Amino acid sequence: MKLGMWLRRRQKERDLREELEFHLSEEADAREAAGLPPDEARAAARRELGNVTLLQEDTRALWTWTLLEQFAQDARYALRMLARNRTVSAFAVLSLAMGIGAGTAIYSFMDAILLRELPIADPASLVEISWRAKPIERTNGQRQFVLHGIDGRMDEDESGAHARIFPFAAVEPLRQAAAPVLSGLFTYFPSGRMNILINGDAELADVEYVSGGFFQGLRVSPAAGRAIEPGDDRPGAPPVVVFSHGYAERRFGGAAKAVGQPILVNNLPFTVAGVAPPEFFGVDPGAAPAVYLAQSMDSMLDPDAQARSVNRNYYWIGMMGRLRPGVTREQAEAAMAPTFANWVAPTAGNDRERANLPQLRVDAAGRGLDSLRLKYAKPLYVLLAMVGLILAIACANMANLLLARAAARRREIAVRLSIGAGRLRLIRQLLTESLVLAALSAALGIVIAVAGIRLLTVLLANGDPGFTLHADLNPRVLAVAIAVSALCGTLFGLVPAIRSTRLTLVPALKNIDLMPRMRLQQALVVAQVALLSLLLVAAGLLTRTLANLQSVPLGFNPGGVLLFQLNAPQAGYPVSGVAGFYDNLRRRFAEIPGVRAATLSHSSLVKAGRSYSLLADGAPANGTRFLQTGPGFFSAMQIPILQGREIDERDRAGSLPAAVISDLFARTYFPDRNPLGRHIQVRSRFSMDLEVVGVAAEARYGGLKGTNPPVVYAPYAQLPTRELQQMVFALRTDGDPLRLVPAVRAVVHDADARVPVTNVVTERDEIDRTMNQEIVLARLCTAFAIVALAIACVGLYGTLAYGVARRTREIGIRIALGARRGAVVWMVLRDVCVLAAIGLAISVPIARGTSQFIASFLFGTTPNDPRAIAFAAATLFAAALAAGYGPARRASRIDPTTALRNE
Amino acid sequence: MSPKSPSRVDLFRGTLDLLILRTLLPGPSHGHAIARHIQRTSEDLLQIETGSLYPALYRLEAAGWVTASWEKSEKGKRARYYRLTALGRKQLASEHSKWEAFARAMRLLLNPGSDKA
Secondary structure (H helix, E strand, O other), rough: OHHHHHHHHHHHHHHHHHHHHHHHHHHHHHHHOOOHHHHHHHHHHHHHOOOHHHHHHHHHHHHOOOHHHHHHHHHHHHHHHHHHHHHHHHHHHHHHHHHHHHHHHHHHHHHHHHHOOOOOHHHHHHEEEEEEEOOOEEEOEEOOOOOEEOOOEEEOOOEEEOOOOEHHHHHHHHHHOOOEEEEEEEEEEEEEEEEEOOOOOOEEEEEEEEEEOOHHHHHOOOEEEOOOOOOHOOOOOEEEEOOOHHHHHHHOOOHHHOOOOOEOHHHHEEEEEEEEEOOOOOOOOOOOOOOOOOHHHHHHOOOHHHHHHHHEEOOOOEEEEEEEOOOHHHHHHHHHHHHHHHHHHHHOOHHHHHHOOEEEEEEEEEOOOOOHHHHHHHHHHHHHHHHHHHHHHHHHHHHHHHHHHHHHHHHHHHHHHOOOOOOOHHHHHHHHHHHHHHHHHHHHHHHHHHHHHHHHHHHHOOOOOOOOOOOOOOOHHHHHHHHHHHHHHHHHHHHHHHHOOOOOHHHHHOOOOOOOOOOHHHHHHHHHHHHHHHHHHHHHHHHHHHHHHHOOOOOOOOOOOOEEEOOOOOOOOHHHHEEEEHHHHHHHHHHHHOOOEEEEEEEOOOHHHOOOOEEEEOOOOOOOOEEEEEOOOOHHHOOOOEEEOOOOOOOOOOOOEEEEEEEEHHHHHOOOOOOOOOEEEEEEOOOEEEEEEEOOOOOOOOOOOOOOOEEEEEEHOOOOOHHOOEEEEEEEEEEEEOHHHHHHHHHHHHHOOOOOEEEEEEEEHHHHHHOOOHHHHHHHHHHHHHHHHHHHHHHHHHHHHHHHHHHHHHHHHHHOEEEEEEEHHHHHHHHHHHHHHHHHHHHHHHHHHHHHHHHHHHOOOOOOOOHHHHHHHHHHHHHHHHHHHHHHHHHHHOOOHHHOOOE | OOOOOOOOOOOOHHHHHHHHHHHHHOOOOOOOHHHHHHHHHHOOOOOHHHHHHHHHHHHHHHHHHHHEEEEOOOOOOEEEEEOHHHHHHHHHHOOOOOHHHHHHHHHHOOEEEEEEE
């Protein structure tokens, strides 16, 4: 294509030459015929022809590729100019590329989380049903609200409560009310992980119960077999499942191979009826279930299902629907809200509940549920804002570089203008240079973005096996990256280009510096400093937050502890034998060489959360947490026992039920009394009396933030067997805990192959995961601040070096007149400090205002922490002085005689 | 400088295109012959500069109003011959009538009352 153009173009050039040659000879012939001698005729003809080169140029201008050719020429010239100042160009390109790369990587995550729609037909007509209520009041920790129990998510803040889950009994009335406005209302319920056994291989997988209308309503057709259909809602329907495409491939090696296969779900037989299409990930981009079950199957799989379904104060099921054509979201809401109001009113048990009833809403759901958005949107916005700051700093550098270069080329540009170059043409050429810079940066930036996306995926997931977020460089992300680069190139090339072509020619030609003010450069440096100090403040705050979190006293020793989870009842182990099964395993784990102690609890300490209603000697102890523990828990976790004894082998089924309480519990509910021998009454899903046998020192329970709750530790062996579900084993080991994983798996496989070993992690990693967001933010923000610092320092250095070079003569005179070297150094450094101080003065109020946005990410520090601002100021001045020292030293070494002779 | 007669008329913008098209109406011709024809027919009032002629020819070719091909001239040399296309004829007709109207308007304005007919 390009070659063809070039060949055609050569042909045209030849044609034109030959044609002019012909014209010349015709003209000469004519003049000869008129009587002139041949050579004179020829000369006259040539005179007549005029300027052949100009003629050729004019003709060529008609061949449209001139513009393109000039661009190519400009681009080549620009590359030569860049190559001449290799270091400066490399740094400008690198700094802009880092800005673009980091921005693109972060933006691609935002794209994946915030902008991408569900991969289904017509996402715009999909709606979800939710409710909103006024802020929920609590008395003694008890909600004054119709929602008494919940399985799912409810968001509460000062503005009120909001959730998208309902009692099951509300579904049918709402389905009828929705019939005129929605074409089908379907339900879903993520039920957590279940044990999926295929050909003797057990594995836990995320399961979602869906109603028969789910796939139909989403208009998702199966990749193989059939979907869950309305027929599956009938009682007595055959037990079938639908696999996600990825899961079918992983477990059966392909969608088609999975269909019709028998599997065991929590040890009950099911058949794989079909496989969802590869792009479909469910309705929540953050959940991505592997297995879909008909809602009606929950009565088989879950003993609590019946109670859950009839309880009108228990909220758990989600609903979605499709708007009928022509129906708006508001109309649908108006049609359904009164029905729900009527339904929910009688479920209120008292006047306070009646005063704040939930109100139904219909929301757009084309982008799927927003659990991911809620989790990652805010940190991503913060990161994007930081990247924006870096990009701005890099752009300021670029503009400074171009300004300095334009100043250095004043003479060249003046020469070109004076011999007749068009100003527009020159601007175009200078602009091409900055665009070439931007293009190089964009190319490099995209490479950085690819690496950045991988890095961010690893950082955000931080070992979480359920991490489903998939970001990539799609055309939209690329388009944004390229647009940003082009914008930077144009914006920061245009000003210097216009300025440098607006010259007073004569002085410029004579190379007399009319001292064009450096104000623009200085303003750019001040802006850089201001932006940089914002980043430094943020980095300081986030780093402090991380340090504060890491220094939270745990109360137990996390070093060398291996954690993993087993769930025997789910795998079909007979309920009556579960306690014995776990105890047997604990003994066998303790015998593995390298294991110093083995214990278990129903949840690991940092992830624990179960709260029961308890009474302490008859007085309600609300907000108390309840941890099922095995023998030796306190010694294995190295939690000191303050009074009495720890839970041990004596505490087994049949002996007197015992409990160890936390120090806080003892101080709160048994003040001034000896807690030993007191009684704790469990009044929850079961009733039981426990005698306090020990008091344990405070150990961090359920996350590192917030206040530690009072805790009751009870031996699992003495609890009703149906309370026993999963157990987290903790092995204290010598050396690297992960070394023992194969031995652990072998022991479990040997005991019962149906039970999978899951959530294998070291205690330290698990703690790190709870502060994942803080770690990621602190690390990234520190990295960003360092990058920005480097970029801004180079900008500062460049501006100062340029300033010193221009003041060579003045400084030479000062030195000749007796100025001391130290004074000269100080003179230059004073300039730097003034610029830094102005930048800082501008940014401090801005930092105080904007750091509110990251307040929710902070722990143990406040947005206005003066220490963070002082840290930023100190770093800034240190960097400014470091950047200024080189030019200052050079200024002090100026030799007056050379400096003065120079001009 | 080339000999310029003082009575030489400067061409209006766009007129050259019209003149070239008109010159090609009877049949194909090469660049030199076109220039000669315009000069001779206008009784030397219009002299076409080579510097404008060839760019104009290429412009007309690019617009699709003329086509060019290499042929033997009457003296047996290879010359680039231009001929009108159908599009060129249409363009000529429209430019011609525009020019007529313009010339009439000028005549009316410059010699009021002399063009009653």
